[in-house]
Amino acid sequence: MKKVIIFDLDGTLFDTSKGIFNSIRFAIEKMDISNLAEERFPEFVGPPPVKAYQEIAGLSEDKARQATQYHRGYGKSKGIYEAELYPNMYQLLSDLTEKGFRLGVATLKRQDIAQEVLEHFKISQFFDVVIGMDFEDTLTKTDTINIVLKSLGVNKSQALMIGDTKGDFQGANNAGVDFIAVTYGFGFNQDTDYSTFVKQPLGIANNTLELKEIISKLSP
Structure with missing residues (x-):
């Protein structure tokens, strides 16, 4: 039962797609990443951001953690209200x-x-x-x-x-x-x-x- x-x-x-995708846009702009196509943004939904930025954006662990800080910063201040x-x-x-x-x-x-x-x-x-x-x-x-x-x-x-x-x-x-x-x-x-x-x-x-x-x- x-x-x-x-x-x-x-x-x-x-x-939560709008807030997540805007969080990614904010993070990659801050990290000066220009080779991540928006078609891949849905792949960020599910895995932890650190893992996603490593596997999808090809960042080192240190840079992925930095990108995650930007990502979560946007998410906490703005992104959650876009859900x-x-x-x-x-x-x-x-x-x-x-x-x-x-x-x-x-x-x-x-x-x-x-x-x-x-x-x-x-x-x-x-x-x-x-x-x-x-x-x-x-x-x-x-x-x-x-x-x-x-x-x-x-x-x-x-x-x-x-x-x-x-x-x-x-x-x-x-x-x-x-x-x-x-x-x-x-x-x-x-x-x-x-x-x-x-x-x-x-x-x-x-x-x-x-x-x-x-x-x-x-x-x-």
């Missing part, structure tokens, strides 16, 4: 808490920034725990999921994860929790092949209403 539902943040609760809560998400969260589910957030967005965006858009009250990246950038997606489980005192069989990217699904697989994929975010789409994953998703939602329908079959 599922008692806990863990949400990813970017691309699952919020469309949009997905349609019907507020009502879904309200319904889930009324039904007795406990809710958590597991994100690789830095924790203080994650908490601030939840508070700004007035949905923080729905979540029992919010776990994001630490200031040293040491956590993985699996780590954040496991910390949520530990914080709420539940085992992996009592929880499920909802996310929009391969990293979310792999993190859930590694943590041993079930997964629901959403295609309205940044990673998955209606043509995604899930056969390469160790465990198949419980369901695939193309919008928030479909997500509600999938969850309605579960009981807290």
